[in-house]
Amino acid sequence: MITDLKINDERKNLYYEQGYWTEQTLGDIWLEQAARFPDQEYVSDDQGSRFTYREVDDRASRLAAWLVEQGVRPGDVVSFQLPTWAEFCIVYVAALKTGAVMHPVPRKYNDADLIYDMNLVSTKAFICPTKVAKIDFEEQILSILESIPSLGPVALVDKAAPKHSDLPTIDEICARYEPLVERPAITSDDVTCILSTSGTTGKPKAVLFTHNNLIFSEKSFVAGAERTRDDVMFMASPLNHATGFFHGLISPMLLGGRTVLQQDFRPAKALEIMNTERCTWSMGATPFIYDMLKCIELGEGPRLETLKVFICGGAPVPSSLVQCAFQHGVLLCECYGSTESCPHILVPPSECMEWNGAWSGVALPGIETRIVDANRMDVPLGEQGEEISRGPHQFVGYLNEPERTARALDDDGWFYSGDLGFMDARGRIRINGRKKEIIIRGGENICANEIDDDLIGCPGLDETATIGMPDERLGERICTFAVPSDERRPTVADVTAYLAEKHVAKRLWPERMEYIDAIPKTATGKVKRHELADELARRMQAEQCL
Template identity: 30%
Template sequence: MSPVETASTIPQLLAAAARQYGDAPAIEDAAWRVSYRELDALRRQAARALLALDVAHGERVAIWAPNIWEWIVAATALHSVGAALVPLNTRMKGSEAAFVLRESGASVLFVIGEFLGVDYPALLDDEELPALRQRIALRGTAPGCLSWEAFIARAAEVAPTAQAAREAAVHGECMSDLLFTSGTTGKPKGVMTRHAQNLQVVRDWSAVVGLQPGDRYLIVNPFFHSFGYKAGWLAALMRGCTLLPQQVFDVQAVLACVARERINVLPGPPTLYQSLLADPQRGAFDLSSLRVAVTGAAAIPVEMIGRMRDELGFSTIVTAYGLTESCGFVTICRPGDAPQLVASTSGRAMPGVEVRCVDGAGQPVPAGQAGEIVVRGYNLMQGYFNDPQATAETIDADGWLHTGDIGVLDADGYLRITDRLKDMFITGGFNVYPAEIEQSLLDYPGVAQAAVIGIPDERLGEVAMAFLLPAPGRVLDSASVISWCREHMANYKVPRRVQLLEAMPLNAAGKVTKNVLREWVTR
């Protein structure tokens, strides 16, 4: 294998890629173009700037921005000084982002100045962030933030030899990132993963989907998500692709970009392909360059797989399943799998990864029988940050990670996901956790009890629906509740429907029976 394939840290990967791919284009972001050699020089320069800010090995550094080239430079720079990446969802409100910043103890924040009309630095004005000592505006200027240009200028204060020495101290077992997910408690938890395990699983994923040097890879999936980060820009740089970041998903913009830039690789949630297929002007664009599609996170009609091949021109279409706690990867279909298999399953286990479906006692169930999906392998997280109890509740004594998802394995090891023990559902590719929304809804004046379920949505797969029990003597208005939610929650979490109840359906233990709520909706 080449040095790129054997790298055990992300900075080693960037250095090896610079040697192997040289002047080949690494990133093209609007008018900005950078080669692999130039990208490596940029991340070393930014790493020196971080050292000038006294960022220590093991510190956490956050990035809150859309898909732009500076995101990648900042991420690879912080990796190069031994810091751990903490990505923040651009749809978060200030309080949500502040919670992650406090929980992670992030000392530095790279933040977009303005995006889609939102002043991101200002969202944190009223938040207590005792560990955060430096903010850097990736684009534009903002009060209290160092500009990107001023930040990069700080590199002159640190000798290249000092940066090289720090980088040499980074090894494969160092924490590379701390991605926050939400659990059934409704509180986001930080998932710790390491350089070497991430690179190994990205290497295997890239080989399965067939990424090739020179491929032009349009990354619509957000960089703050493991799909856009690990299966996105990290995979692209490992395989010598040219990555093109897309800040927001707009059907016409994607179609125009595919035609203009001759895009070969376009992963995304099923809604991305459904939107492309439904666009009435699609025929005006030359999509003949498309080759690789990777999707998942929702059920896919078999007919759509056929249309993706016939009308969008993809020759490789695979579905996959993963979770943050598994570096984002568990199972994947293989090129050549039948459309029925691609549409109805999430593939089979990645190399070196074990997948089982088990009963309530943790014993494997026969093929074709439903059980909880458990996973074991090198790809499992190192644990939840500062939460050993939650870690022990998730990974058992035999090393199996209990996903909380229900699935069925067939005789060939292909996995079909049938339900979710944790009630999590997916809206447009984003994981939505009802407990988190319920916890927020209890802050609304007059709400005594809240229950949230996912209901079908033609465009987004599923969306949230809230059932609310008013406090005695209080009157609630559904439209006002939804309006309040839009102000206090990321958009994908906002309930699209609110139903007021006189009493919640409860079981003998006093818990809300969400199956009853689902039955009410389907009547």
């Protein structure tokens, strides 16, 4: 069982007194919803799977029985690496039924990523597909079993391809085992989920959430988003993120509603799915809605018939995009947050058009926000500072990293985001910059320092400094400034070929190379990335004038 969580007794007692936290676990709420809406469809995907609440509950109970027989106990970590499939729900509910800690990992993780991440959290059991597209997940996990000492049982989802080993599939398990009926010996203050986030350090941090954190977070989210049980969620984001998992699956479950998944986002197909399934709301990074609206305007996809609200995170939303969405009948509402304090600021749909892209949002119900200076003192309204937040939704620490936890989360429960913004008298916040050296590409945080570390030793490059390059669709792309070591000046293709040979994940490959005589730095040796951003802007402007 994971212990040493960072939540002081005063805040904990306050959240219970205010009714924000209760003694119900997420598993308890699942059982209630499955009993109330057994024949209501809970989840479907574009790969042909559909499950009611009763069907998910039955399959999850059988999978849980197998996990328990294999030695999984309350507090053990169950990791799962799945695409955006309906079967994800069977796996996460099975983990709840055993009292295990859910640990969804990115579909794009390779063998090295999995070894690091699963050893970080001491994974007890693992579930993945057989094969999807060109990736053989079954072979990948078989090749690294000996590198993860804590790992015990492994199971497969053979939705896309038959298995080629003796590992059991979920279908085989469900056919052999009776449903588990015993309740796990856990409390609502226990950790129920670990999400991995790279943040600014490159290597993943294991972010811890209790049952109370997630239940409050998603109840507050649906209240702020003004959603009801009649709404149908469309979700194409990866399910290992807070967006896909918490907002795409848990929020609809708390409402007793349903969600529709798309394995790989394709705008024209997404439009068709939303119309066919009568989806009314969705959430994703800016490129999702940008691509769908562009698809409609180019006549490459159908017009939206039922979608009313799209919640957009990962980058500021310009007023022009808000207006464009409205012309197609959609309220485009910006939200802001992080894995640790997952979207806690949101533009209410009822305020969307009045605010018109000028604000990132206002704090969701029960959550506090402030803007502070370098000494952590409040700044005057309208003045820029660091955004911090506090509330019952907040993570309770990074696994086994008390020092890092202490830097991000103070003793009074305030989480320091590292992002810059300002607040007005109505509590509205505009996020307009960040202190962290990260690139937000399509809603994904990418560590600039990690890219520079990977480029050490690249032929033709001496020193490098990577920054975000403005991009209309993705928000930012990856641009690396480099001091050449000779006359070669490697191209993007040269650099990415080098990184591919080093087995560096494609998401960390530069998309533009710029050469410079020297990397600008402060007196203490820190890279002046703002100067590089200014230089890049000048060069891009010059290109447009040619």
